[in-house]
Amino acid sequence: MKLRILLGIGLLAGQLAGCSNHTLYLVRHAEKASQPASDPPLTAEGEVRAQVLADTLLEKNIKHIYSTNTTRTRATAVPLAEKLGLTIAPYGTDTLWEVAKHLRKLHGGNALIVGHSNTLLPLLDQLPVTHRKKTIPDSDYDNLFVVTVRKRFLRPPLIRLQEGTFGEIAE
Template identity: 45%
Template sequence: MKYLIITIGLLLLCSTVNAEDTLKDQTVTIYLVRHAEKQTDDTKNPSLTQQGQQRAKKLAQTLKLKNIKRIFSTQYKRTIQTALPLAKQLKIDIEFYDPGKLLLFANEITTLKENILIVGHSNTTPVLVELLGGKPFGKIKENEYDRLYVLEKYHGEVESKLLKTNHQ
């Protein structure tokens, strides 16, 4: 009888551990950021400032152990330069999306079963967060570069978190 109770206890413990592992395996995390600080030289496609480059490196450090498999960016210098440190670190190609077709892109993203980073803009990132089922937490101000959205998807449910990053 004693061995039967121990065996049942071990089976229950194993099934709990397996259930936790399965839950982690089925959770998909989407990280979204606005590009880092940009030059203000009045061009339509500015590069990052020195401060923006530092923020991009800090973002790569923050996300390097988050099991990101794909990185998406618009085709602007500032978004590519924000994504590039992590892409190089993880040896992942940056994939491009059209910020004018956010609904189409959101529908594509919802089919993915892997962790991803999406780099966008102040006017598109909150919209994309909402299209993906998350909470946008208001508009991004023109001088605001420190938002990191974390959307965790599990069985159709989305949990939204908004983290503040610091480039220093």
Template identity: 40%
Template sequence: MLRIFALLIVALIAVTPAALADATIYLVRHAEKASDGTRDPNLTDEGQARAAWIAEFLADKGVTKIYSTDYKRTRQTAAPAAEHAGVEISLYDPRALEAFAEQLKKETGVILVTGHSNTTPELVGHLVGEPLGELTEDQYDRIYIVTISAGGTASYRLTYSEPRTP
């Protein structure tokens, strides 16, 4: 009887929402960028601190894959998390978000995606089938967490990095 009870407990633990998820995708806009007049600026000191915060936030999540657009600010936002997780940053095309969303839906594991104020919410919308509005130019703290279940159902929740922005 005790053995049956133990097996039942193990079975219930195995069927938690996290266990049913094929993928958990953390999507962030790049951190604060310098205003240097170029199309491809570096992160500011504040942006580098936010990138380090994001890496620390993800440190115990088991990140298995990281995607970034091919801009310094997005790669620099992803770099601390990539270093901590020991994974390389793969590039994606922000002009092909629908196709990228379909690719992400087929992946498993814990994934970080760094993008932009207009592309990050749009990508979340493609993943969950619900349009989201763009971020404003001064919003850097949103972390969208998309969970895709084994059955393909996607949902998201929103959390925030520090320091908070408007």
């Protein structure tokens, strides 16, 4: 009988150890140039903002970095990736529900996700979390959406959102 109880406690402890918390930091790419229209790079202001983002998240246990496959989103993620020695994994915007499912199940650290004004809010909807913003204007580059995912034993994860900003206000 004691052996069964000990085995049960051991199994439960193993399952509970699999329950963990992680945080997702979602941002829009930094300020972009107007040309070329199809895939513009960051402006000088955008490069500064990307550095500020890296400094902001440097001590946040980031172990995963995701970006859409555009020059401006990758360039926004590069300073942090270089400081942490991480690679930037691409994600597609055509299947945000799959991206959200993957992000909810992350293990081993937090993540930075860099997207666009028209993809971040739909991605938040897929996580799912309720957000105050209904749109992100083209001139708005300083939003920082912080999503905490608390995994719970035998229950769906508890997902919370904090909306904030980083760096100087975009003008």
